[in-house]
Structure formats: C-alpha cells, structure tokens
Amino acid sequence: MAVIPIGIDCGVAETLNKYNFRNSALPFDWAVTYKGVHHIIKNDFIDFIPTKNIYEYNGEYITYNKYNVKFVHDKFNDDDILKYNRRILRFNQLLSCNNNQPVFFIKKGHSYHHHGEYDFIDDILDVSLLNDVLISKYPSLNFKIIVSLLCKFCYQNKTFDNIHPNIIIINKPILDIRDDLLHNKIISGQHFDQVFYKYIIPIITPISSS
Secondary structure (H helix, E strand, O other), X not given: OEEEEOOOOOHHHHHHHHOOOOOOOXXXXXXXXXXXXXXXXXXXOOOOOOOOOEEEEOOEEEEEOOOOOEEOOOOOOHHHHHHXXXXXXXXXXXXXXXXXXXXXXXXXOOOHHHHHOOOOOOHHHHHHHHHHHHHHHOOOOOEEEEEEEOOHHHHOOOOOOXXXXXXXXXXXXXXXXXXXXXXXXXXXXXXXXXXXXXXXXXXXXXXXXX
C-alpha cells in the first residue's frame, strides 16, 4: 500500500507522520497545492521544480512554480533540486510499478482561511480532474482518492453522490470559525487530524492488512 499526500498543504504529510502512514518522501508533502496537481502528473512533472522565482517574505523563502504550487520550506539550491528529483522518481515508480497494490491519494480540502489567500480550485473538481488523469495515464493502477472537505462556507449541508467509484468524499466542515488567521489555521489542522484518525484510517487500514 502507498499513501500519497496531494495537498492542500503540508498538514497531510504531518498527519501521516503522526500516525505512521508516511513511508517515503514525495513531491507534494511540504507544498501548498491550491491547484495544479492533475496538470503536474499529466505533464510528467515538467517545470514542477522552480528555478528563479524565489523571494523572501517575513523571513521566509516562498517559491511558486509554473502550476502555482507554493513552497515555503525549500530554497531550491542544488541539494533541494536533487531531493525533489528523487521524490519525483519515487512518485512515478509508485504509480508505474505498484503490482496492483492499493494507492491512496489524500487531499485535505481548503479551509476558511484559504479564501483570503490566492485562487484555488474547488476541491471536488480538483479530485475529479485528478481521477481522470490517473485513469488515463495509469489504467491498471488500483487507487482511491480520499478528499476531506473542511470549509463550512462551501460544503456545509451538501451531499455528493456518485462522483466516481475511485473518489471517497468525507464532508466534515469546520463549524467553529474565528477571523484570526493563525487561530483558524491551527483549528483546521487539528480538525483534519481528527478526521484522518476517525474516518480515513478505517478506510485504508483494512486493505493494508489484508
């Protein structure tokens, strides 16, 4: 079994670490992927690694690539570039040579505070486009995409039926919202951790132990 984080931010990789489901380092672990994952995979990660568009903001290095993926943990020096090339190779190997082992793509949906950042794609549309690309590029891949919807303003009281058998939607929006940006980020991270523990682990664990 492989569990692959696909955003929206590094909270997925952090949660996988916490519950011992992160077995390897992969390209989207520590990135903010508002949109672009399906384009990146379709294009075989061409132009995924940024080159010159690095700038500093409040003491942090922030980098955007061609697909508007944001990196805040890397300066993309020679070591970082080699590191990401290894992660891309590992990612492609997981999808191309998985021998029918299940692959779970985990997406943490956007939260309230993301509305104040920059343009992102609707979470349901995002995973639907990714599903189409994966079916086209890897027709024998045994995979599921699990998306945890968190934004109460977009998804509260909504149901989603028959999107696609490969897509599992967990709609547990955050109900306690404050305007403070940092507080909201902390709440969204804690909430996703709870959703992962309660709803996602039971989905991926039985298959991993069979």
